Amino acid sequence: MQTRLHARNGIVGTGVKFERIRRVTGYLVGTLDRFNDGKRAEERDRVKHLTV
Amino acid sequence: MIRFIVKRDGRKVSFNEDKISNAIRKALISSHPDDKSTSASEEQLIEKLTRQVVSEIEKENLQEPSVENTQDIIEKVLIQNEMAQEAKNFILYRQNRTNARIYNTELTKIYRDLTSKSTADMDLKRENANIDANAPMGLMLRFGSEGSKDYVRRYVLRPEHSIAHSRGDIHIHDLDFYMLTINCCQIGLKDLFKRGFSTGHGFLREPQSIQSAAALCCIAIQSNQNDMHGGQSIPLFEYDLAPYVAISYSKHLCKVVCICLRNDDAKVDDLKAYCKEIYAKFNTCLSDETQALIRNKVIEVFKREDPNKDHQADVDYVLSEAIKLTERETYQAMEALIHNLNSMQSRAGAQVPFSSINYGTGTMPEHRMIMKNVLLATDAGLGGGETPIFPVQIFKVKDGVNTKKGDPNFDLFELACKVSAKRLFPNFSFLDAPYNAMYYKEGHPETEVALMGCRTRVVSNYFDKTKEVIPGRGNLSFTTINLPRLAIEAHGSISKFYESLDELIYMVFDQLMDRFKIIAKKQVLNYPFLMGQGVWIDSERLNPEDTIEDVIKNGTMSVGFIGLAECLVALIGKHHGESKEAFDLGYQILKYMRDICDKHTVDTGLNFSLFSTPAEGLSGRFVKIDKKLYGIIPGVTDREYYTNSFHVPVYYEISAAEKIRIEGPFHELCNAGSISYIEMDGDLTKNIEAFEKVILYMKECGVGYGSINHPVDRCPVCNYVGIIGDVCPRCGRRDGEGVSIERLRKLGVGCICTG
Numbered sequence: 001m002q003t004r005l006h007a008r009n010g011i012v013g014t015g016v017k018f019e020r021i022r023r024v025t026g027y028l029v030g031t032l033d034r035f036n037d038g039k040r041a042e043e044r045d046r047v048k049h050l051t052v
Numbered sequence: 053m054i055r056f057i058v059k060r061d062g063r064k065v066s067f068n069e070d071k072i073s074n075a076i077r078k079a080l081i082s083s084h085p086d087d088k089s090t091s092a093s094e095e096q097l098i099e100k101l102t103r104q105v106v107s108e109i110e111k112e113n114l115q116e117p118s119v120e121n122t123q124d125i126i127e128k129v130l131i132q133n134e135m136a137q138e139a140k141n142f143i144l145y146r147q148n149r150t151n152a153r154i155y156n157t158e159l160t161k162i163y164r165d166l167t168s169k170s171t172a173d174m175d176l177k178r179e180n181a182n183i184d185a186n187a188p189m190g191l192m193l194r195f196g197s198e199g200s201k202d203y204v205r206r207y208v209l210r211p212e213h214s215i216a217h218s219r220g221d222i223h224i225h226d227l228d229f230y231m232l233t234i235n236c237c238q239i240g241l242k243d244l245f246k247r248g249f250s251t252g253h254g255f256l257r258e259p260q261s262i263q264s265a266a267a268l269c270c271i272a273i274q275s276n277q278n279d280m281h282g283g284q285s286i287p288l289f290e291y292d293l294a295p296y297v298a299i300s301y302s303k304h305l306c307k308v309v310c311i312c313l314r315n316d317d318a319k320v321d322d323l324k325a326y327c328k329e330i331y332a333k334f335n336t337c338l339s340d341e342t343q344a345l346i347r348n349k350v351i352e353v354f355k356r357e358d359p360n361k362d363h364q365a366d367v368d369y370v371l372s373e374a375i376k377l378t379e380r381e382t383y384q385a386m387e388a389l390i391h392n393l394n395s396m397q398s399r400a401g402a403q404v405p406f407s408s409i410n411y412g413t414g415t416m417p418e419h420r421m422i423m424k425n426v427l428l429a430t431d432a433g434l435g436g437g438e439t440p441i442f443p444v445q446i447f448k449v450k451d452g453v454n455t456k457k458g459d460p461n462f463d464l465f466e467l468a469c470k471v472s473a474k475r476l477f478p479n480f481s482f483l484d485a486p487y488n489a490m491y492y493k494e495g496h497p498e499t500e501v502a503l504m505g506c507r508t509r510v511v512s513n514y515f516d517k518t519k520e521v522i523p524g525r526g527n528l529s530f531t532t533i534n535l536p537r538l539a540i541e542a543h544g545s546i547s548k549f550y551e552s553l554d555e556l557i558y559m560v561f562d563q564l565m566d567r568f569k570i571i572a573k574k575q576v577l578n579y580p581f582l583m584g585q586g587v588w589i590d591s592e593r594l595n596p597e598d599t600i601e602d603v604i605k606n607g608t609m610s611v612g613f614i615g616l617a618e619c620l621v622a623l624i625g626k627h628h629g630e631s632k633e634a635f636d637l638g639y640q641i642l643k644y645m646r647d648i649c650d651k652h653t654v655d656t657g658l659n660f661s662l663f664s665t666p667a668e669g670l671s672g673r674f675v676k677i678d679k680k681l682y683g684i685i686p687g688v689t690d691r692e693y694y695t696n697s698f699h700v701p702v703y704y705e706i707s708a709a710e711k712i713r714i715e716g717p718f719h720e721l722c723n724a725g726s727i728s729y730i731e732m733d734g735d736l737t738k739n740i741e742a743f744e745k746v747i748l749y750m751k752e753c754g755v756g757y758g759s760i761n762h763p764v765d766r767c768p769v770c771n772y773v774g775i776i777g778d779v780c781p782r783c784g785r786r787d788g789e790g791v792s793i794e795r796l797r798k799l800g801v802g803c804i805c806t807g
Binding site: 008010018020022023026037038042046047 | 171172175178179181182184406408438439441444476477479503504505506507666667668669670671672673675676691692693696702703704705706707708711727729730731732733734735736738739742743746757759761763764765766767768769776780783785787788789790791792793794796
């Protein structure tokens with residue numbers, strides 16, 4: 001988790017990724033970076049069942 | 053004349069015939085293992101065979117034979133002499149030695165990779181996404197874990213179990229903890245708090261406010277997690293904490309009375325005692341009925357202090373103010389609980405505890421106050437507005453309590469849906485499902501089925517039917533079966549599939565029992581909190597030196613599975629999402645597995661159950677091996693993961709209703725727990741009604757535990773929470789891109805970039 005951002009030449013956030021929270025098992029995971037390869041592929045493949 | 057032999061590491065050493073004799077001697081002895089000595093005739097035979105081996109080597113004209121081809125020749129000579137058994141034993145011996153050598157090098161390689169490769173490049177470091185294997189303690193844990201796994205595979209497991217595990221027929225979970233502890237526990241706080249507890253240094257007395265009760269709840273979770281390898285859940289969250297809301301209320305009430313009387317020393321002890329009495333009698337201080345009684349008592353106190361004044365207005369003020377203060381304290385307690393569970397470390401700092409809380413059915417005002425405020429605190433998020441990852445929250449859905457307008461907790465169900473539409477939690481469990489309802493005893497919330505966040509469910513208790521309760525029990529361990537592999541190897545023969553499934557399940561039973569026997573010998577003192585503080589059922593009766601064998605029999609051992617969908621495709625070409633025939637077969641397969649578990653439960657008197665394995669680390673492991681063995685089989689091994697448990701494959705286009713209808717019936721079969729998800733898109737917070745409908749439809753279709761997945765993204769720069777496509781809707785930056793401070797200022801974003 002990104003906790004401190006430094007400004008460089010009046011610009012912040014360079015290299016800072018969006019956090020994308022997803023459910024694995026029944027737990028939540030705060031960042032896709034820590035997903036293992038199998039889970040990452042599964043997450044990528046998920047299709048939506050309902051759109052509101 | 054042979055002068056040298058080349059060892060495996062390439063070193064040349066002088067050739068020694070005795071080594072060959074020794075190997076042959078061992079092979080001979082192995083066919084009569086009870087007698088470790090050799091007879092005179094055997095010695096002659098050894099001498100003869102050794103000569104044969106040497107002449108073979110010479111015949112092959114090998115000036116410098118290697119250890120490997122010398123062993124090949126020994127094998128050959130034994131077979132030539134029609135010593136089949138001895139030859140077989142010799143081959144086995146060689147195989148074992150090879151295994152041991154490979155393990156050694158594998159472990160060394162893993163250790164090297166752990167220190168030299170980044171998490172991004174190494175799957176092993178991402179086995180569990182909630183553990184940071186980049187940090188030193190996370191890495192230390194991996195070192196210990198890999199060493200322990202290696203030891204268990206080599207020296208503890210039966211060879212056939214070890215081979216089945218490494219070949220990928222089965223997966224023995226948490227192998228690193230095989231010799232150490234059991235999986236997870238549903239913690240009852242009630243008795244623990246009443247007794248008070250100790251976590252190392254000093255004794256913690258019963259909490260005297262909701263704020264300290266919530267803090268102690270976190271400590272209990274943290275401490276217990278350190279004694280186990282799995283997660284921790286609080287099954288009766290609102291019930292266990294409610295008494296402390298009442299205590300807080302009585303304190304606030306007395307304080308406000310004193311303030312109102314402008315007298316710090318006013319005598320209010322009897323008022324406090326009266327509240328306690330009321331709570332003991334009615335289970336609430338905050339209902340209309342009990343408030344009326346307390347009101348009379350307050351009037352009495354006022355009269356005593358100042359008999360001549362009319363206190364009507366003051367009394368109204370005091371009563372409403374006391375409730376307001378209690379509500380405020382409860383919110384802060386819940387807020388702190390969520391913050392603590394996302395920040396306090398366990399397991400030497402590698403992770404926060406894996407925690408879950410279950411709630412939803414308590415209808416007393418104190419219960420409701422806890423639930424409302426834990427939901428509101430979740431909605432508010434953490435300090436930077438982040439979505440709380442822990443605890444997993446599970447809202448218990450129950451007819452007559454919270455499913456319809458007019459039900460006492462319907463408002464909380466609606467709030468739960470609203471919060472989940474924004475924060476992904478709570479998940480929802482369904483108490484009316486017949487397989488859950490059968491254990492429920494009216495007025496006994498400890499018989500309400502609860503879940504570990506991941507999905508583990510423990511309720512039935514064949515070992516002790518008088519203890520079919522939730523608190524103090526949990527899963528001991530589980531092992532997962534590679535269903536697609538069995539299906540591939542059955543080559544379309546359903547009966548062959550069942551035969552090998554049967555065989556494999558019984559092997560898993562043996563392995564689970566071996567594991568049980570190891571842990572059963574442990575003593576209470578090995579688990580200072582779990583057993584030492586009486587968290588596990590009946591452990592408070594034990595002494596530190598007692599073994600835990602009898603009490604852990606109240607836990608469960610589970611047979612898990614993965615990839616029902618791929619299994620069905622391999623058997624009949626379609627999965628259960630696309631064909632009725634496949635659905636029927638899938639149902640039959642799981643029913644078969646469940647029946648065997650039930651039978652084994654009766655045969656052994658221990659709780660064996662069928663588990664729809666969470667499979668985070670496992671999702672990609674089996675398929676990787678199977679791809680190597682069988683190549684790419686469309687719909688079976690053509691992806692990087694096997695589909696979770698009995699789920700309809702994530703890539704398959706299907707409506708929400710259809711998916712729920714198909715997965716519903718499987719929940720009943722998986723008595724060790726299961727979960728169904730629906731993926732929804734769009735801004736759910738704008739359509740809570742649709743969200744509620746999906747949840748209630750799950751209930752209709754027999755789902756036991758379910759949740760709705762939807763994207764929850766956050767931009768750490770401007771703190772936007774919601775759906776972020778390629779571009780953040782608030783600050784306009786792309787992933788990894790920078791944005792000017794000026795722009796953020798114009799947007800009115802309070803910048804967190806000043807660190």
